[in-house]
Every structure is written in C-alpha cells, then in structure tokens.
Amino acid sequence: MDLASIVDSIYASGAAEWMRTSVKAMPIVEAIHVMAAATVFGTVLVVDLRLLGFPSTQRPFTRVSGELLKWTWAAFVVAVITGGLMFAANAPTYYVNTAFRLKMLALLGAGLNMAVFHTITCRTIRAWDQGVPAPLAGRIAGAASILIWVTLIFLARWIGFTKGYNFDVPQDVNLDFTF
C-alpha cells in the first residue's frame, strides 16, 4: 500500500467525515490544537533556555526537564490527535501541500535533535547538570530546538493560507449548537 492510497483511506474514514460535516468540529479541534501547540512550544522553550544557561545554571537541568517534559508530552499527544483530525478532513490536499510537508520535516528534525541530545549528549549529564554551562553540543541542541519549533509554528500557520480550499458554512445547516 503506497502513501497516497493511505492518505485516501484516511480521507474516507469516519473521523474525517465527521470533521467535514460537523460545523463546530473544525473550530473546536483547531483551537485545542493551538493550545496544545502553545504548551509544547512554551515548555520546550523553558528547558531549551535552561540548556543555554538562561536565566542561570543554578537549577539542575534534569530537574527542570523532569518537571516539564511530562507536560510537553501530554500536550504533544493532544496536538497529534487534533492535528490528525484536521489532516484527515482534507488529507489529499494537505498531503501535497508544501508548507505541510515542510512542517512534517521540521517535526522530524525536532525529534532527531531530541533523540541525539538524549542518547549522546546526556551521557555526561552528571558533569554539567548544575552550576556549569552545558557542553557545546547541548547548547547547540537547545538553540536548534528553539529555532526548529518556531519554524514549525510558522509553517503550520502558512498551511492555512496555502491549502487551496475554503471552509465555508454549508447553506442548509442549523448552526445553533448542533454537533
């Protein structure tokens, strides 16, 4: 099964159909996606800035990341679910959209950056957990992470302006609190 036919079957799924026909589904799912994305980015930013030594290296890095990354992951799961629903609604359109493809690439980049940081750079964590600057590789990972996530959000917003269709209200639908 090739990627294009998987995209087609996602488009044909019940969840996708619900997203297209329920008038209130799209704004609600999009709003939750924005909140989840904001939480992912903001919590990652706190951890990345600590890696860069800002505001100081006084708090152990493992403590800052340990306290926050569970919130990052929880929000990320919500973002994937809501993003998946938005994708499903118009899957073939997103699949060929350049901004969408670049966003997925940025997501992959963020994941790789994190994986390299956790498996290689963090091996020496005991030496720089507190009171001293992180090694260059760690600081590069922190700066790269901020850059990638900001780029990803920009690309995400650009999808909405390049997707090539308009989400118009159907004419014959009762809009008063129906789902």
Add this chain to the structure above:
Amino acid sequence: MRELAEWLQGTPFSVTIQSVSWVVPLLQSIHIVTIGVVFVSSFMIALRVLGRIRTDEPFAAVWRQFSPWLWGGLCVMAVTGGLLVVGEPVREATSLSFWLKMALLVIAVAGTALFGRSLAAAARVELPSGAKGAAIALLVLWIAIIFLGRAIAYDVEVWGRLSLSA
C-alpha cells in the same frame, strides 16, 4: 462601531496589511509563538502555586522569573493582534468571539496583576488564601481567550444565531 470598522478598513495602512500577502500569516505566526510564551509563563506560575514544580523555590522567585515573559509576551501580542485588527477591522467588529475575547483579556490581565502582587508579597512557604483557586481560574481564562481567538474566524459556526456577523 461598524462604520468605524469600515472606515478603518479603507485606510491606506489597513489596505497595505490586507494586500501584502505575507503580512497576515507573519503576524498570526508571531502571535501564536507568543501564545506559547505567555500561556506557559502563566502555567509555570500556576504549577508552582499548586505545588507541582519548584517547591524548593519561594513563590515570589517563580513569579519574578516568569512574569517578565508573561508581560513582555502580552505586549508583543498586543502589537501583532492590534495590527491584525487594523488589517481586518470589519471581521473583528462583527465577531462575538472577538468582543468576548477582549472582555476576558481585561479580566485576565487585571487578575494576573493582582495575583502577582500577592505572590510577590507572599511569605516563603505560606500561600496567600485563595491562591490555588486564583491560579486555576487564570489558566481557565487564558484557555478561553486562546479558544475565542481561534474562533474569531468561525463566528457563525461557533455561535450560530448569536453571531454578530450573521
């Protein structure tokens, strides 16, 4: 209000925002990135008050670390949001979500300022009374504001007959 919005929409500055294709997406992108900064700053302060993070640090220290990001972010959002309103004044003026958002924003900003004052003055370990409830209430307010911000583009879909643009 509608006349004012229509006049604003016809001004050269507004027309520039409307017609240069990358301006609105750029402003919206900066606006969304900054939501992350503001919301998580408020979230960090709330988590400290709720005893979930940084329990070794005084409330005032956590407030001092994150409140500049919160206020700074809000200033950026006021500028990007303000320019977006100038770019689409009629859509904003005829959106129930927009006016609700502005009303909740006033409450959230005033509430955060009061909350910050009591945290800054708080003793190292003893929480001001009602602080936990206030922390949760402020988070709920920010969530509602984010939701309403996204809902501006969908006023009829979200509000049905209550929509101002119908």
